[in-house]
Amino acid sequence: MSDSELSSLPFNERYFQDSSSNYHKIRNSALDNPETFWSNIAKELSWFRDWDEVLDWKLPFAKWFTGGKINASFNCLDRYMGSELKNKIAYIWEGENGDKRTLTYLQLFEQVNHFADALLKLGVKKGDRIAFYMPMVPEFPIAILAATRIGVTFTVVFSGFSASALADRINDSQAKLVITSDGGFRRGKILKLKDIVDEALDKTSSVEKVIVLKRANIEINMTENRDVWWHDSIKNTRDFVEPEQLESDHPLYILYTSGTTGKPKGVLHGTGGYLTYVYATTKWVFDIQNDDIYWCPADIGWVTGHSYFIFGPLLQGATSIMYEGAPDYPNPERLWEMIDKYKVSIFYFTPTGIRALMKHGDELPKKHNLNSLRLLGTVGEPINPAAWKWYYDVIGNKKCPIVDTWWQTETGGIMLSASPHLGLVSLKPGSATFPLPGIDADIVDEQGNSMKFGEKGFLVIKKPWPGMFLTLYNDSERYKQVYWEKFPGYYYPGDYAIRDHDGYFWLLGRADEVLNVAGHRLGTIEIEDAMVEHAAVAEAAVAGKPDEIKGESIVVFAILQKGNNPSTKLRVELRNHVRSVLGPVATPEEIYFVNMLPKTRSGKIMRRVVKAVASGKDIGDVTTLEDGASVDEIKRTIDEFRQSVED
Numbered sequence: 001m002s003d004s005e006l007s008s009l010p011f012n013e014r015y016f017q018d019s020s021s022n023y024h025k026i027r028n029s030a031l032d033n034p035e036t037f038w039s040n041i042a043k044e045l046s047w048f049r050d051w052d053e054v055l056d057w058k059l060p061f062a063k064w065f066t067g068g069k070i071n072a073s074f075n076c077l078d079r080y081m082g083s084e085l086k087n088k089i090a091y092i093w094e095g096e097n098g099d100k101r102t103l104t105y106l107q108l109f110e111q112v113n114h115f116a117d118a119l120l121k122l123g124v125k126k127g128d129r130i131a132f133y134m135p136m137v138p139e140f141p142i143a144i145l146a147a148t149r150i151g152v153t154f155t156v157v158f159s160g161f162s163a164s165a166l167a168d169r170i171n172d173s174q175a176k177l178v179i180t181s182d183g184g185f186r187r188g189k190i191l192k193l194k195d196i197v198d199e200a201l202d203k204t205s206s207v208e209k210v211i212v213l214k215r216a217n218i219e220i221n222m223t224e225n226r227d228v229w230w231h232d233s234i235k236n237t238r239d240f241v242e243p244e245q246l247e248s249d250h251p252l253y254i255l256y257t258s259g260t261t262g263k264p265k266g267v268l269h270g271t272g273g274y275l276t277y278v279y280a281t282t283k284w285v286f287d288i289q290n291d292d293i294y295w296c297p298a299d300i301g302w303v304t305g306h307s308y309f310i311f312g313p314l315l316q317g318a319t320s321i322m323y324e325g326a327p328d329y330p331n332p333e334r335l336w337e338m339i340d341k342y343k344v345s346i347f348y349f350t351p352t353g354i355r356a357l358m359k360h361g362d363e364l365p366k367k368h369n370l371n372s373l374r375l376l377g378t379v380g381e382p383i384n385p386a387a388w389k390w391y392y393d394v395i396g397n398k399k400c401p402i403v404d405t406w407w408q409t410e411t412g413g414i415m416l417s418a419s420p421h422l423g424l425v426s427l428k429p430g431s432a433t434f435p436l437p438g439i440d441a442d443i444v445d446e447q448g449n450s451m452k453f454g455e456k457g458f459l460v461i462k463k464p465w466p467g468m469f470l471t472l473y474n475d476s477e478r479y480k481q482v483y484w485e486k487f488p489g490y491y492y493p494g495d496y497a498i499r500d501h502d503g504y505f506w507l508l509g510r511a512d513e514v515l516n517v518a519g520h521r522l523g524t525i526e527i528e529d530a531m532v533e534h535a536a537v538a539e540a541a542v543a544g545k546p547d548e549i550k551g552e553s554i555v556v557f558a559i560l561q562k563g564n565n566p567s568t569k570l571r572v573e574l575r576n577h578v579r580s581v582l583g584p585v586a587t588p589e590e591i592y593f594v595n596m597l598p599k600t601r602s603g604k605i606m607r608r609v610v611k612a613v614a615s616g617k618d619i620g621d622v623t624t625l626e627d628g629a630s631v632d633e634i635k636r637t638i639d640e641f642r643q644s645v646e647d
Contacts, residue, residue, distance in 0.1 A: 135184025
């Protein structure tokens with residue numbers, strides 16, 4: 001890789017004085033003796049029975065803490081009931097319509113027990129699967145913790161998914177029961193969730209019961225002998241349900257990937273290893289103190305909501321904000337209003353969300369007092385340096401470290417990140433810094449050989465870790481093929497990355513999104529970063545399209561910052577800007593100005609869709625797409641631009 005190709009990444013730019021000697025010492029110790037290291041971490045949780053073996057590793061299947069018995073609900077709640085922590089607030093909830101509630105750990109414990117008994121009375125038992133299709137309300141984590149209490153495996157389906165997508169997931173998991181709501185609030189509208197569940201259940205046969213929460217107070221159909229209201233289900237239920245003593249590898253949940261790269265995969269996570277890993281990584285990365293107010297706005301429908309809204313914070317005894325609505329409704333300052341109102345100290349958000357709010361300028365966040373913030377985080381995709389700096393300067397007031405985290409649904413928890421709790425490394429805008437303790441990460445070439453510093457390659461994980469998923473549900477062969485065959489013996493997450501001369505890791509996007517332009521391999525993230533460096537650009541998505549001469553040519557879709565208008569002059573300026581930052585080989589062939597980009601409901605740009613539109617191909621499955629209008633707009637923009645060229 002040439003210096004010009006790397007110049008968009010601020011390898012030498014640093015924030016915060018390095019205080020990481022302890023951090024690196026712990027990392028080295030963990031790699032030298034991983035089983036002892038993870039065993040000591042696991043002992044910080046409550047086990048009904050100690051394990052016989054830390055790791056049973058039969059490549060590619062790992063079982064952690066075999067013989068040990070544990071329960072997620074017990075670790076999140078019961079172990080606090082003999083201390084003052086039981087009176088601490090667990091959740092501060094606000095609905096989009098202004099409704100508000102708080103729940104202490106004791107209140108949460110009480111409601112979890114009642115609902116666990118309700119599930120038992122409806123015939124649900126250890127080993128069964130249940131499905132969730134819920135709005136972001138307190139009953140959601142209550143029901144999840146109740147399910148874990150009795151050994152039920154749950155699957156959450158994001159409440160924006162279609163009836164067809166819901167049916168597919170119910171059928172694959174063979175869910176016995178569905179928990180839903182009459183409706184939920186989103187952008188000022190009521191989503192009729194129960195109606196969607198009814199439509200989905202016309203295409204399924206495994207579901208015996210449906211529990212319905214009254215949230216929106218709308219008229220719905222209730223099927224006799226199948227549907228039961230939440231408030232009726234908990235009548236005459238017990239105050240205490242003994243938690244099941246579960247094997248460490250007992251299936252905790254199945255979470256289906258978003259489908260940005262094809263048919264969703266059912267990622268199956270166990271209990272003991274997963275809890276150990278999210279407990280440790282929450283502590284290391286977020287450094288939650290007793291008086292912190294923690295806010296991760298992720299919906300529980302995504303893995304971030306599982307690991308760093310429910311389990312991780314509860315295992316740390318944290319107080320969390322829970323919010324039902326969209327982050328920019330009814331206005332783009334909603335998040336800043338809530339941070340000010342609730343004195344949030346730790347905030348964990350997506351780069352896409354940051355860029356979407358960044359385009360509205362600095363004046364909106366500056367209207368609010370954000371001084372309570374002490375730590376910022378990013379999740380979901382690599383953050384470009386320009387957005388990182390805006391987040392640091394404007395939201396964090398140049399005093400908050402930013403933990404830029406890389407991980408996946410499959411990994412269960414954060415794999416690469418700074419770790420303020422263990423000792424903060426100097427931060428570089430756009431870099432996830434280093435692997436966390438116990439994570440043996442490397443960057444390799446096509447043959448699996450380690451790359452030199454400054455060379456692009458494939459990210460791999462060389463050793464098992466407790467948070468890793470057990471397998472793909474009902475498809476172990478696909479598990480082996482997708483994640484373990486490309487580099488035998490190594491876990492391959494499918495990401496492209498480089499490591500700089502200081503050892504910092506930089507994620508460059510999905511490997512299948514790497515462009516080959518005239519023999520040069522370019523990550524889409526690199527080009528997007530260069531685009532966003534320009535003051536006129538708020539967001540960008542890059543795709544390649546077939547080119548007879550160069551193999552692929554570069555196509556860019558850009559959302560402009562407020563106050564900038566599309567023009568031929570600006571298009572030329574942006575093309576020259578990318579050329580100057582990355583070199584001639586990275587010069588975009590086409591640049592289109594759009595008002596929105598196709599994103600999943602978790603906020604990730606669906607680059608597969610962008611590429612398909614740019615190449616004139618079928619866009620495939622878009623069940624996870626936030627707004628289909630964005631696809632139509634991109635198509636229309638391309639057509640109009642091409643027409644203007646022809647004219």
